[in-house]
Amino acid sequence: MSMNVSYLYSLLAVIVLGLIAYAGAAIGLEALFGIVIPYLAVLVFFLGFINKVLDWAKSPVPFRITTTCGQQTSQDWIKQSKIDNPSTTTGVIIRMLLEILLFRSLFRNTRVEIKGKTVAYKWVVWLWLFAIMFHYSFLVVVIRHLRFFVEPVPFFVSSLEAVDGMLQIGLPGLFLSGVVLVGAATLLLLRRILLPKMNYFSRPADYFPLFLIIGIALTGILMRHFTKVDVVKVKELTLGLASFHPGIPEGGVGALFYVHIFFVSLLVAYIPFSKIMHMGGVFLSPTRNLANNNRMKRHINPWNPSVKIHTYEEYEEHFRDKLKEAGIPVEKE
Amino acid sequence: MSEVPKPDELIENIDHTPPEEEWEKIESPITEGRFSYPAKGKNLEVMEFRAPGEWSPKDEEWPLPDNWQEIIHEGFKERLEKYRSLKVFMDICVRCGACADKCHYFIGTGDPKNMPVVRAELLRSIYRKDFTTAGKILGSIAGGRSLTKDTIKEWFSYFYQCSECRRCSVFCPYGIDTAEVTMMGRELLNLLGLNINWIMEPVANCFRTGNHLGIQPQAFKEIVDFLTDDIEEITGIKINPSFNRKGAEILFITPSGDYFADPGTYTFMGYLMLFEALGLDYTLSTYASEGGNFGLFTSSDTMKKLNSKMYAEARRLGVKWILGGECGHMWRVINQYMDTMNGPADFMEVPKSPITGTVFNNAASTKMVHITEFTADLIRHNKLKLDPSRNDSYKVTFHDSCNPSRAMGLLDEPRYVIQNVCNNFYEMPENTIREQTFCCGSGSGLNNEEVMDLRLRGGLPRANAVKHVYEKYGVNMLACICAIDRAAFPPLMEYWVPEVGTTGVHELVANALVMDGEIERTTNLRFEPLKEEEDESDE
Numbered sequence A: 001m002s003m004n005v006s007y008l009y010s011l012l013a014v015i016v017l018g019l020i021a022y023a024g025a026a027i028g029l030e031a032l033f034g035i036v037i038p039y040l041a042v043l044v045f046f047l048g049f050i051n052k053v054l055d056w057a058k059s060p061v062p063f064r065i066t067t068t069c070g071q072q073t074s075q076d077w078i079k080q081s082k083i084d085n086p087s088t089t090t091g092v093i094i095r096m097l098l099e100i101l102l103f104r105s106l107f108r109n110t111r112v113e114i115k116g117k118t119v120a121y122k123w124v125v126w127l128w129l130f131a132i133m134f135h136y137s138f139l140v141v142v143i144r145h146l147r148f149f150v151e152p153v154p155f156f157v158s159s160l161e162a163v164d165g166m167l168q169i170g171l172p173g174l175f176l177s178g179v180v181l182v183g184a185a186t187l188l189l190l191r192r193i194l195l196p197k198m199n200y201f202s203r204p205a206d207y208f209p210l211f212l213i214i215g216i217a218l219t220g221i222l223m224r225h226f227t228k229v230d231v232v233k234v235k236e237l238t239l240g241l242a243s244f245h246p247g248i249p250e251g252g253v254g255a256l257f258y259v260h261i262f263f264v265s266l267l268v269a270y271i272p273f274s275k276i277m278h279m280g281g282v283f284l285s286p287t288r289n290l291a292n293n294n295r296m297k298r299h300i301n302p303w304n305p306s307v308k309i310h311t312y313e314e315y316e317e318h319f320r321d322k323l324k325e326a327g328i329p330v331e332k333e
Numbered sequence B: 001m002s003e004v005p006k007p008d009e010l011i012e013n014i015d016h017t018p019p020e021e022e023w024e025k026i027e028s029p030i031t032e033g034r035f036s037y038p039a040k041g042k043n044l045e046v047m048e049f050r051a052p053g054e055w056s057p058k059d060e061e062w063p064l065p066d067n068w069q070e071i072i073h074e075g076f077k078e079r080l081e082k083y084r085s086l087k088v089f090m091d092i093c094v095r096c097g098a099c100a101d102k103c104h105y106f107i108g109t110g111d112p113k114n115m116p117v118v119r120a121e122l123l124r125s126i127y128r129k130d131f132t133t134a135g136k137i138l139g140s141i142a143g144g145r146s147l148t149k150d151t152i153k154e155w156f157s158y159f160y161q162c163s164e165c166r167r168c169s170v171f172c173p174y175g176i177d178t179a180e181v182t183m184m185g186r187e188l189l190n191l192l193g194l195n196i197n198w199i200m201e202p203v204a205n206c207f208r209t210g211n212h213l214g215i216q217p218q219a220f221k222e223i224v225d226f227l228t229d230d231i232e233e234i235t236g237i238k239i240n241p242s243f244n245r246k247g248a249e250i251l252f253i254t255p256s257g258d259y260f261a262d263p264g265t266y267t268f269m270g271y272l273m274l275f276e277a278l279g280l281d282y283t284l285s286t287y288a289s290e291g292g293n294f295g296l297f298t299s300s301d302t303m304k305k306l307n308s309k310m311y312a313e314a315r316r317l318g319v320k321w322i323l324g325g326e327c328g329h330m331w332r333v334i335n336q337y338m339d340t341m342n343g344p345a346d347f348m349e350v351p352k353s354p355i356t357g358t359v360f361n362n363a364a365s366t367k368m369v370h371i372t373e374f375t376a377d378l379i380r381h382n383k384l385k386l387d388p389s390r391n392d393s394y395k396v397t398f399h400d401s402c403n404p405s406r407a408m409g410l411l412d413e414p415r416y417v418i419q420n421v422c423n424n425f426y427e428m429p430e431n432t433i434r435e436q437t438f439c440c441g442s443g444s445g446l447n448n449e450e451v452m453d454l455r456l457r458g459g460l461p462r463a464n465a466v467k468h469v470y471e472k473y474g475v476n477m478l479a480c481i482c483a484i485d486r487a488a489f490p491p492l493m494e495y496w497v498p499e500v501g502t503t504g505v506h507e508l509v510a511n512a513l514v515m516d517g518e519i520e521r522t523t524n525l526r527f528e529p530l531k532e533e534e535d536e537s538d539e
């Protein structure tokens, strides 16, 4: 079976971008890749992110369209599903927390198969598992990197690092989060490439961020364990960025670092224009962030239009004789 | 109608492997059995919609207005500004595929464009190209696509192969509701005058006459008289419901399907018998003689127009509150839209059962109670004399009608009622009930003859679950709380599980209901002998 190979374009794009940064650093453009582009990326990220969220917020939520996944509020002897069909703000908050922290809806996932003459459903946990691994390892990696941007290193960053490096493999110690991140991203990627359904609707925009993230993680691991980048110098550069006293450390930090930071910059700048905005959008989804109390409380549609209706008077005008004939009371005899 | 293969053949030939080519490159097939006929001019004119004249989806050229692209662009923009849901749903799908195999139309057709994610992508690709920076610059690399005449055909094809059942939204990590996307897509098509008749005719009828079927007031009364004659024959009790009576305590509204055809009529008889047994002070209305609202399948404005009659009539008649019958999307409209669109209903009182004194605080604002909430409360308070053995010839399972389950969460009330009026109740498998329930395959205006192929396929997951309980427990009756279900299931069951009949919950209630002064019942509401009698006559 030939496959949709749009992922190759994304892979190629990431490789080319990596080479550009590598070559750029090699020919002395460290300041461009180490200072200018990171600053620009962060700027684009903030402006883009804020712009997107404001743009969403600008559109009203005229109707409450909560998707209910359990029993409604009813009589007190009927047990309401307070989280999946919340009627209070507390319920909504818990529902959102479970969704955002535990990916609850994904946990429900089933796969359908036609087996002979029956339709069969199987609970499948893989998507949930890969997604959880991916997001949490990413989070740990990001927090861990705070040590490069603040001095002194906050307590929680060091303790997280300690836990993350618990296995004490190699020197410097291997961070679990990095390995899990590469692993989970690769699994998500393979899922997209190898499962025909996923492959069918996946496009470069779906593959690109995955390759980019894998690129970031791999360059990070390479630097730490193989090219043994000079961490003190890296920190000098990153602290400089964070304190708005940017500078390129004497003696340089190696071209691989610039590939790494270029990838990170690209990812950061790409977020507001891509599906990665789900990190903001998940909070704004009207099917999940509203209580299903529509019949209890009145909600207002800011643009509620006035429409032409067929009034009772018009109706009676039309049917008066028939109504009278049938002995049904009318307003006007 | 197109040829429909035999069930075994149909199911064995469903192939869920998508084609090799990318969906953007595949022209959407307009195949017999998968498209509904366009709306007739007279119906469009009643609603003041663009009437493009006679056309068929199979035509090469569709009757689009000259500035159709502009109309779509403006319409899209307007909707993005009006609905945060649309904007957010356009932006945040990560194409994780969790929704892909959750749609009954995908399961039954194997057509990959029926995967909810792709269905939404049909609209999203245009959104990206026309409304996002990345799409404007990067085009197809960012998933953008230019709007062409083929896009419109594709939209027509696939937005009318979605029953807006919202099952996909349950599984999406962000709650992306493809039904919402479909609704917007249909609104856009409506701007071009591309509507289907099975939706537009009920809409036009409902607007003018008060109900989908265009039943005029005197005919409504005649039908009800006819049904009360049947009730008298079965129970010996003559019922005289009132119409348009001012000062009644309760206005009762149900879908016209309930009084139009079997098996809905039995459910309707059930309501009347229940109210009679309670001595309820209620009235029916000929003006608001429709619970269902096909405006939901057309546009938000149309939905509002049709829905307005409920409150208008309640106000005119001076009732205290409204009781609503068994209907699927009627309750979605009531729960999610009515109060916002046509409220406040401050001329009524918070519903209170005159029999039990229970106050329905969950309907404090809309002032409208679902009949299974009402009946469950009666049973809970021991206000009904019930003989469940009269339903002994039925082994019942319950279909959670999509809309009340996924828009409201009305799950336990109907079950409580059924379990109190029947001795034999069996649940279908877990993945197919409650919020994971499967559509009848004929919802949102797709209940017409010409899409029978689509309906039988879309109804497969539901039918298959019924078949499971038929084989396991001998289930022979499928209960539901939706008039569309009652119209859609008979042919669906006939095809997949012919041994199983269809009923509304209140038909079962009325069978079991022991009314004061009734004669000894020998038949159920369908004039089928009650079990004992059957045995006797056998001997």
Ligand code: SF4
Pocket: B092, B093, B094, B095, B096, B097, B098, B099, B100, B116, B117, B171, B172, B173, B174, B175, B176
């Ligand atoms: S489940 Fe949601 S995020 Fe995933 S593909 Fe479907 S709509 Fe997109």
Ligand code: SF4
Pocket: B102, B103, B104, B105, B115, B116, B119, B161, B162, B163, B164, B165, B166, B167, B168, B169, B178, B179, B182
């Ligand atoms: S709303 Fe229902 S019919 Fe429409 S795509 Fe989702 S699951 Fe399919």
